[in-house]
Amino acid sequence: MSFVDRYEQQLRRASASLPQPASNPHRQRMFWRRLRRGPALGLVVLAATSASAVAVASGVGGLWPESARVTRDAVVAPPAGPGNLGAAHQTSVSALRSHLGGSGSGTDWDSARSFAIPGTRLRGWTFDQPGKRCLALPDPIAEGYGVKCASSTEVAAGEASVIFRPPTDSKAPNIVGVLISGGRTAAIETRSGARAPFERTGDVYVGIAPAGSRLVSAGRTQSIGPPSGRFVAPVEDRSP
Protein backbone atom coordinates (compact mmCIF):
# COMPACT_ATOMS: atom_id res chain seq x y z
CA MET A 1 0.00 0.00 0.00
CA SER A 2 1.50 3.34 -1.04
CA PHE A 3 1.55 6.40 1.17
CA VAL A 4 -1.12 7.90 -1.12
CA ASP A 5 -3.38 4.98 -0.14
CA ARG A 6 -2.46 5.25 3.53
CA TYR A 7 -3.15 8.94 3.51
CA GLU A 8 -6.53 8.42 1.90
CA GLN A 9 -7.50 6.22 4.85
CA GLN A 10 -6.35 8.91 7.26
CA LEU A 11 -8.39 11.53 5.40
CA ARG A 12 -11.50 9.37 5.65
CA ARG A 13 -11.03 9.04 9.41
CA ALA A 14 -10.36 12.77 9.73
CA SER A 15 -13.49 13.55 7.73
CA ALA A 16 -15.58 11.45 10.11
CA SER A 17 -14.17 13.33 13.09
CA LEU A 18 -14.84 16.80 11.69
CA PRO A 19 -17.96 18.77 12.67
CA GLN A 20 -20.72 19.35 10.12
CA PRO A 21 -21.62 23.03 9.52
CA ALA A 22 -25.34 22.41 9.52
CA SER A 23 -25.40 20.00 12.42
CA ASN A 24 -23.36 21.83 15.02
CA PRO A 25 -22.36 25.43 14.35
CA HIS A 26 -20.90 25.92 17.84
CA ARG A 27 -18.60 22.92 17.52
CA GLN A 28 -17.57 24.16 14.08
CA ARG A 29 -16.71 27.63 15.41
CA MET A 30 -14.64 26.10 18.20
CA PHE A 31 -12.80 23.95 15.67
CA TRP A 32 -11.84 26.93 13.51
CA ARG A 33 -10.79 28.88 16.58
CA ARG A 34 -8.50 26.01 17.62
CA LEU A 35 -7.00 25.79 14.14
CA ARG A 36 -6.31 29.50 14.02
CA ARG A 37 -4.34 29.39 17.25
CA GLY A 38 -1.71 27.18 15.60
CA PRO A 39 -0.35 29.60 12.99
CA ALA A 40 -0.37 32.45 15.51
CA LEU A 41 1.96 30.50 17.81
CA GLY A 42 4.11 29.63 14.80
CA LEU A 43 4.63 33.28 13.98
CA VAL A 44 5.78 34.01 17.52
CA VAL A 45 8.35 31.24 17.33
CA LEU A 46 9.54 32.45 13.95
CA ALA A 47 9.99 35.99 15.21
CA ALA A 48 11.98 34.77 18.22
CA THR A 49 14.24 32.74 15.95
CA SER A 50 14.93 35.76 13.77
CA ALA A 51 15.83 37.86 16.79
CA SER A 52 18.20 35.15 18.01
CA ALA A 53 19.86 35.07 14.62
CA VAL A 54 20.73 38.75 14.91
CA ALA A 55 21.94 38.37 18.48
CA VAL A 56 24.28 35.46 17.87
CA ALA A 57 25.66 36.45 14.50
CA SER A 58 28.88 37.80 15.99
CA GLY A 59 29.60 34.45 17.61
CA VAL A 60 29.92 32.48 14.38
CA GLY A 61 33.26 30.69 14.16
CA GLY A 62 35.23 29.18 11.33
CA LEU A 63 37.96 26.65 10.58
CA TRP A 64 40.06 26.76 7.46
CA PRO A 65 42.14 24.26 5.52
CA GLU A 66 44.86 26.89 5.22
CA SER A 67 45.79 29.48 7.83
CA ALA A 68 44.15 32.24 5.86
CA ARG A 69 43.47 35.59 7.49
CA VAL A 70 39.73 36.11 7.31
CA THR A 71 37.24 38.63 8.50
CA ARG A 72 33.52 38.46 9.04
CA ASP A 73 31.71 38.00 5.71
CA ALA A 74 35.13 37.61 4.14
CA VAL A 75 35.71 36.10 0.73
CA VAL A 76 38.70 33.78 0.67
CA ALA A 77 40.32 32.28 -2.40
CA PRO A 78 40.78 28.52 -1.94
CA PRO A 79 44.36 27.23 -2.20
CA ALA A 80 45.53 26.06 -5.63
CA GLY A 81 46.12 22.35 -6.02
CA PRO A 82 45.36 19.23 -7.99
CA GLY A 83 41.76 19.15 -6.81
CA ASN A 84 39.89 16.95 -4.35
CA LEU A 85 38.54 14.31 -6.69
CA GLY A 86 39.82 10.91 -5.59
CA ALA A 87 41.94 12.36 -2.79
CA ALA A 88 42.37 10.14 0.27
CA HIS A 89 40.95 12.86 2.52
CA GLN A 90 37.63 12.57 0.72
CA THR A 91 36.85 9.31 2.51
CA SER A 92 39.58 8.73 5.12
CA VAL A 93 39.29 10.37 8.54
CA SER A 94 43.02 10.10 9.22
CA ALA A 95 43.81 11.60 5.80
CA LEU A 96 41.37 14.44 6.46
CA ARG A 97 42.94 15.04 9.86
CA SER A 98 46.37 15.19 8.27
CA HIS A 99 45.11 17.45 5.48
CA LEU A 100 43.53 19.97 7.85
CA GLY A 101 46.57 19.92 10.16
CA GLY A 102 46.50 22.35 13.05
CA SER A 103 43.29 23.90 11.77
CA GLY A 104 41.45 20.83 12.94
CA SER A 105 42.66 20.93 16.54
CA GLY A 106 39.92 20.15 19.05
CA THR A 107 37.95 18.07 16.56
CA ASP A 108 36.30 14.90 17.80
CA TRP A 109 37.48 12.73 14.93
CA ASP A 110 35.27 9.81 15.98
CA SER A 111 32.30 11.97 15.01
CA ALA A 112 33.58 12.60 11.45
CA ARG A 113 31.27 11.37 8.68
CA SER A 114 31.83 11.60 4.93
CA PHE A 115 28.84 12.10 2.60
CA ALA A 116 28.25 12.27 -1.14
CA ILE A 117 27.34 15.61 -2.71
CA PRO A 118 24.43 15.23 -5.16
CA GLY A 119 25.23 16.35 -8.68
CA THR A 120 28.99 15.82 -8.22
CA ARG A 121 31.49 13.03 -7.62
CA LEU A 122 32.85 14.85 -4.58
CA ARG A 123 32.26 14.22 -0.88
CA GLY A 124 31.93 16.48 2.12
CA TRP A 125 32.31 15.97 5.86
CA THR A 126 30.57 16.71 9.13
CA PHE A 127 32.32 16.52 12.50
CA ASP A 128 32.09 17.94 16.01
CA GLN A 129 34.22 20.41 17.89
CA PRO A 130 33.59 21.45 21.50
CA GLY A 131 30.16 23.12 21.51
CA LYS A 132 30.05 23.25 17.74
CA ARG A 133 29.01 21.24 14.73
CA CYS A 134 31.15 21.54 11.60
CA LEU A 135 30.42 21.23 7.90
CA ALA A 136 33.29 20.81 5.41
CA LEU A 137 32.63 21.04 1.68
CA PRO A 138 35.28 20.42 -0.97
CA ASP A 139 36.42 23.01 -3.47
CA PRO A 140 35.17 21.78 -6.86
CA ILE A 141 38.38 22.85 -8.60
CA ALA A 142 41.34 23.10 -6.23
CA GLU A 143 42.38 20.87 -3.35
CA GLY A 144 40.98 22.02 -0.03
CA TYR A 145 37.79 22.44 1.94
CA GLY A 146 35.67 25.30 3.09
CA VAL A 147 34.76 24.54 6.69
CA LYS A 148 32.14 26.17 8.86
CA CYS A 149 31.72 25.40 12.56
CA ALA A 150 28.64 26.68 14.35
CA SER A 151 26.86 26.41 17.69
CA SER A 152 23.45 24.77 17.95
CA THR A 153 21.84 28.22 18.09
CA GLU A 154 23.58 29.25 14.90
CA VAL A 155 22.63 25.99 13.21
CA ALA A 156 18.99 26.50 14.23
CA ALA A 157 19.14 30.00 12.75
CA GLY A 158 20.30 28.65 9.38
CA GLU A 159 23.70 30.31 9.64
CA ALA A 160 25.85 27.20 9.27
CA SER A 161 26.21 27.26 5.50
CA VAL A 162 29.09 26.87 3.06
CA ILE A 163 28.87 28.08 -0.53
CA PHE A 164 31.52 27.54 -3.23
CA ARG A 165 31.35 29.71 -6.32
CA PRO A 166 33.72 28.50 -9.06
CA PRO A 167 35.33 30.98 -11.49
CA THR A 168 33.17 32.28 -14.32
CA ASP A 169 35.30 30.48 -16.92
CA SER A 170 34.85 27.17 -15.13
CA LYS A 171 32.14 24.62 -15.77
CA ALA A 172 32.29 23.49 -12.15
CA PRO A 173 28.99 23.88 -10.27
CA ASN A 174 28.21 26.06 -7.27
CA ILE A 175 28.45 23.72 -4.28
CA VAL A 176 26.10 24.59 -1.44
CA GLY A 177 25.52 23.02 1.96
CA VAL A 178 23.86 23.96 5.24
CA LEU A 179 23.56 22.27 8.62
CA ILE A 180 20.03 21.93 9.98
CA SER A 181 18.43 20.93 13.26
CA GLY A 182 15.06 20.30 14.83
CA GLY A 183 13.39 18.75 11.80
CA ARG A 184 13.86 21.89 9.76
CA THR A 185 14.35 21.78 6.02
CA ALA A 186 16.35 23.72 3.48
CA ALA A 187 15.80 24.31 -0.21
CA ILE A 188 17.32 25.87 -3.29
CA GLU A 189 15.02 28.32 -5.05
CA THR A 190 15.94 28.58 -8.70
CA ARG A 191 14.92 31.33 -11.08
CA SER A 192 13.26 28.88 -13.45
CA GLY A 193 11.52 26.92 -10.72
CA ALA A 194 13.43 23.80 -11.79
CA ARG A 195 14.61 21.50 -9.02
CA ALA A 196 18.29 21.64 -8.09
CA PRO A 197 20.10 18.47 -6.93
CA PHE A 198 19.94 19.38 -3.25
CA GLU A 199 19.23 16.65 -0.74
CA ARG A 200 19.31 15.84 2.92
CA THR A 201 21.92 13.53 4.36
CA GLY A 202 21.96 13.31 8.15
CA ASP A 203 21.81 16.86 9.51
CA VAL A 204 23.02 18.42 6.26
CA TYR A 205 21.27 19.64 3.14
CA VAL A 206 23.81 19.66 0.33
CA GLY A 207 24.00 19.77 -3.44
CA ILE A 208 24.63 22.07 -6.35
CA ALA A 209 22.78 25.23 -7.28
CA PRO A 210 22.57 27.22 -10.52
CA ALA A 211 23.77 30.81 -10.65
CA GLY A 212 21.14 33.26 -9.50
CA SER A 213 19.41 30.79 -7.20
CA ARG A 214 18.91 31.18 -3.46
CA LEU A 215 19.49 29.00 -0.43
CA VAL A 216 16.52 29.09 1.96
CA SER A 217 17.05 27.62 5.42
CA ALA A 218 15.33 28.33 8.75
CA GLY A 219 13.62 31.36 7.26
CA ARG A 220 17.00 32.78 6.17
CA THR A 221 17.71 33.42 2.50
CA GLN A 222 21.16 33.64 0.92
CA SER A 223 21.82 34.45 -2.72
CA ILE A 224 24.03 31.93 -4.47
CA GLY A 225 24.95 34.66 -6.93
CA PRO A 226 26.78 34.43 -10.22
CA PRO A 227 30.03 32.43 -10.50
CA SER A 228 32.86 34.41 -8.97
CA GLY A 229 35.76 32.06 -8.31
CA ARG A 230 35.36 32.60 -4.61
CA PHE A 231 34.50 30.67 -1.50
CA VAL A 232 31.98 32.46 0.66
CA ALA A 233 31.24 31.92 4.33
CA PRO A 234 30.39 34.41 7.05
CA VAL A 235 33.09 33.99 9.70
CA GLU A 236 34.64 36.14 12.34
CA ASP A 237 38.25 37.30 12.35
CA ARG A 238 40.30 34.45 13.80
CA SER A 239 43.69 35.84 12.92
CA PRO A 240 46.15 36.46 15.77
Place this chain on the structure above:
Amino acid sequence: MLNDEQLLARVRESGDAEAFAVFYRRFAEVLLAYFARRTSTPEVAADLTMEVFAAALVAAQTGTGALPDSAAGWLFGIARHKLADSYRRGEADDSVRRELGMQPTVLDDEDLRRVNELTDEGRVLELLDALPRAQRDAVRAFVIEDRSHASIASELACSEAVVRKRVSRGLKSLRHNLEEPA
Protein backbone atom coordinates in the same frame (compact mmCIF):
# COMPACT_ATOMS: atom_id res chain seq x y z
CA MET B 1 -19.67 10.84 -12.52
CA LEU B 2 -19.50 13.96 -10.35
CA ASN B 3 -17.13 16.72 -11.37
CA ASP B 4 -14.61 18.19 -8.94
CA GLU B 5 -16.87 21.02 -7.83
CA GLN B 6 -19.80 18.69 -7.26
CA LEU B 7 -17.61 16.45 -5.10
CA LEU B 8 -16.70 19.41 -2.90
CA ALA B 9 -20.38 20.34 -2.68
CA ARG B 10 -21.15 16.83 -1.40
CA VAL B 11 -18.43 17.21 1.23
CA ARG B 12 -19.87 20.57 2.31
CA GLU B 13 -23.47 19.36 2.40
CA SER B 14 -23.09 16.04 4.13
CA GLY B 15 -19.46 15.52 5.14
CA ASP B 16 -19.27 12.81 2.51
CA ALA B 17 -15.88 11.17 3.17
CA GLU B 18 -16.16 9.10 0.00
CA ALA B 19 -16.62 12.23 -2.12
CA PHE B 20 -13.51 13.80 -0.63
CA ALA B 21 -11.57 10.58 -1.15
CA VAL B 22 -12.48 10.68 -4.86
CA PHE B 23 -11.44 14.34 -5.03
CA TYR B 24 -8.16 13.45 -3.29
CA ARG B 25 -7.51 10.58 -5.70
CA ARG B 26 -7.99 12.88 -8.67
CA PHE B 27 -5.37 15.37 -7.53
CA ALA B 28 -2.97 13.57 -5.14
CA GLU B 29 -0.30 12.65 -7.65
CA VAL B 30 -0.55 15.84 -9.70
CA LEU B 31 -0.08 17.84 -6.51
CA LEU B 32 2.74 15.56 -5.36
CA ALA B 33 4.50 16.12 -8.68
CA TYR B 34 3.96 19.89 -8.32
CA PHE B 35 5.64 19.91 -4.89
CA ALA B 36 8.34 17.40 -5.76
CA ARG B 37 9.62 19.66 -8.54
CA ARG B 38 9.75 22.64 -6.19
CA THR B 39 11.13 21.19 -2.96
CA SER B 40 14.34 19.49 -1.93
CA THR B 41 13.21 16.00 -0.98
CA PRO B 42 10.33 13.60 -1.65
CA GLU B 43 9.53 13.69 2.08
CA VAL B 44 8.97 17.45 2.05
CA ALA B 45 6.83 17.12 -1.08
CA ALA B 46 4.75 14.41 0.58
CA ASP B 47 4.39 16.46 3.79
CA LEU B 48 3.16 19.46 1.84
CA THR B 49 0.76 17.34 -0.21
CA MET B 50 -0.73 15.93 2.98
CA GLU B 51 -1.04 19.35 4.55
CA VAL B 52 -2.80 20.78 1.49
CA PHE B 53 -5.41 18.02 1.46
CA ALA B 54 -5.89 18.29 5.22
CA ALA B 55 -6.49 22.03 4.83
CA ALA B 56 -8.77 21.43 1.82
CA LEU B 57 -10.80 18.89 3.79
CA VAL B 58 -11.27 21.28 6.70
CA ALA B 59 -12.22 24.17 4.41
CA ALA B 60 -14.60 22.09 2.30
CA GLN B 61 -16.31 20.32 5.18
CA THR B 62 -16.42 22.94 7.91
CA GLY B 63 -15.91 26.24 6.04
CA THR B 64 -18.66 28.82 5.85
CA GLY B 65 -17.56 30.70 2.73
CA ALA B 66 -18.70 29.93 -0.78
CA LEU B 67 -17.22 26.91 -2.46
CA PRO B 68 -14.83 27.68 -5.33
CA ASP B 69 -15.90 27.93 -8.96
CA SER B 70 -12.81 25.98 -9.91
CA ALA B 71 -11.82 23.19 -7.51
CA ALA B 72 -8.48 22.72 -9.27
CA GLY B 73 -7.62 26.40 -9.06
CA TRP B 74 -8.68 26.49 -5.42
CA LEU B 75 -6.55 23.46 -4.54
CA PHE B 76 -3.48 24.84 -6.30
CA GLY B 77 -4.07 28.16 -4.59
CA ILE B 78 -3.78 26.38 -1.23
CA ALA B 79 -0.71 24.56 -2.56
CA ARG B 80 1.02 27.80 -3.56
CA HIS B 81 0.29 29.32 -0.18
CA LYS B 82 1.69 26.29 1.65
CA LEU B 83 4.77 26.21 -0.58
CA ALA B 84 5.54 29.89 -0.04
CA ASP B 85 4.98 29.42 3.68
CA SER B 86 7.40 26.48 3.77
CA TYR B 87 10.10 28.57 2.06
CA ARG B 88 9.56 31.36 4.56
CA ARG B 89 9.57 29.09 7.61
CA GLY B 90 12.29 26.76 6.37
CA GLU B 91 10.08 23.76 7.02
CA ALA B 92 6.77 22.35 5.89
CA ASP B 93 3.81 23.55 7.97
CA ASP B 94 1.90 20.55 9.32
CA SER B 95 -0.44 22.30 11.75
CA VAL B 96 -3.70 21.21 10.13
CA ARG B 97 -2.56 17.61 9.74
CA ARG B 98 -1.57 17.49 13.40
CA GLU B 99 -4.80 19.17 14.46
CA LEU B 100 -6.71 16.42 12.68
CA GLY B 101 -4.65 13.77 14.48
CA MET B 102 -3.19 12.41 11.26
CA GLN B 103 0.13 10.56 11.28
CA PRO B 104 3.23 12.08 9.65
CA THR B 105 4.47 10.84 6.27
CA VAL B 106 6.76 7.84 6.13
CA LEU B 107 7.87 6.98 2.60
CA ASP B 108 9.06 3.50 1.72
CA ASP B 109 11.20 2.58 -1.29
CA GLU B 110 8.18 2.10 -3.53
CA ASP B 111 6.83 5.54 -2.57
CA LEU B 112 10.20 7.13 -3.35
CA ARG B 113 10.31 5.38 -6.72
CA ARG B 114 6.84 6.71 -7.55
CA VAL B 115 7.75 10.26 -6.52
CA ASN B 116 10.85 10.07 -8.70
CA GLU B 117 8.69 8.94 -11.60
CA LEU B 118 6.37 11.86 -11.05
CA THR B 119 9.28 14.31 -10.99
CA ASP B 120 10.67 13.06 -14.27
CA GLU B 121 10.50 16.42 -15.98
CA GLY B 122 10.72 14.88 -19.43
CA ARG B 123 7.73 12.64 -18.78
CA VAL B 124 5.61 15.45 -17.36
CA LEU B 125 6.44 17.77 -20.25
CA GLU B 126 5.78 14.96 -22.70
CA LEU B 127 2.33 14.40 -21.22
CA LEU B 128 1.71 18.14 -21.17
CA ASP B 129 2.62 18.42 -24.84
CA ALA B 130 0.12 15.69 -25.61
CA LEU B 131 -2.79 17.83 -24.37
CA PRO B 132 -4.89 19.87 -26.80
CA ARG B 133 -3.20 23.19 -27.38
CA ALA B 134 -5.71 25.35 -25.51
CA GLN B 135 -5.55 23.13 -22.41
CA ARG B 136 -1.77 22.78 -22.63
CA ASP B 137 -1.25 26.56 -22.72
CA ALA B 138 -3.64 27.09 -19.81
CA VAL B 139 -2.12 24.36 -17.61
CA ARG B 140 1.43 25.45 -18.40
CA ALA B 141 0.67 29.07 -17.50
CA PHE B 142 -1.31 28.22 -14.37
CA VAL B 143 0.69 25.35 -12.85
CA ILE B 144 4.23 25.73 -14.18
CA GLU B 145 4.43 29.51 -14.51
CA ASP B 146 2.29 30.15 -11.40
CA ARG B 147 0.15 32.77 -13.15
CA SER B 148 -3.35 33.82 -12.13
CA HIS B 149 -6.51 33.00 -14.05
CA ALA B 150 -6.97 36.72 -14.76
CA SER B 151 -3.48 37.09 -16.20
CA ILE B 152 -3.89 34.06 -18.44
CA ALA B 153 -7.34 35.20 -19.57
CA SER B 154 -5.91 38.57 -20.52
CA GLU B 155 -3.16 37.01 -22.61
CA LEU B 156 -5.40 34.48 -24.30
CA ALA B 157 -8.17 37.05 -24.86
CA CYS B 158 -10.85 34.93 -23.22
CA SER B 159 -12.80 34.97 -19.97
CA GLU B 160 -11.49 33.70 -16.65
CA ALA B 161 -14.25 31.09 -16.67
CA VAL B 162 -12.88 29.68 -19.92
CA VAL B 163 -9.37 29.57 -18.47
CA ARG B 164 -10.64 27.76 -15.36
CA LYS B 165 -12.41 25.22 -17.52
CA ARG B 166 -9.30 24.64 -19.66
CA VAL B 167 -7.06 24.24 -16.61
CA SER B 168 -9.53 21.87 -14.99
CA ARG B 169 -9.88 19.73 -18.10
CA GLY B 170 -6.15 19.80 -18.77
CA LEU B 171 -5.30 18.68 -15.24
CA LYS B 172 -7.90 15.96 -15.47
CA SER B 173 -6.28 14.59 -18.63
CA LEU B 174 -2.80 15.02 -17.17
CA ARG B 175 -3.55 13.11 -13.99
CA HIS B 176 -5.26 10.37 -16.00
CA ASN B 177 -2.18 10.04 -18.21
CA LEU B 178 0.18 10.12 -15.22
CA GLU B 179 -1.54 7.01 -13.93
CA GLU B 180 -0.69 5.19 -17.16
CA PRO B 181 2.67 3.38 -17.23
CA ALA B 182 5.48 5.34 -18.92
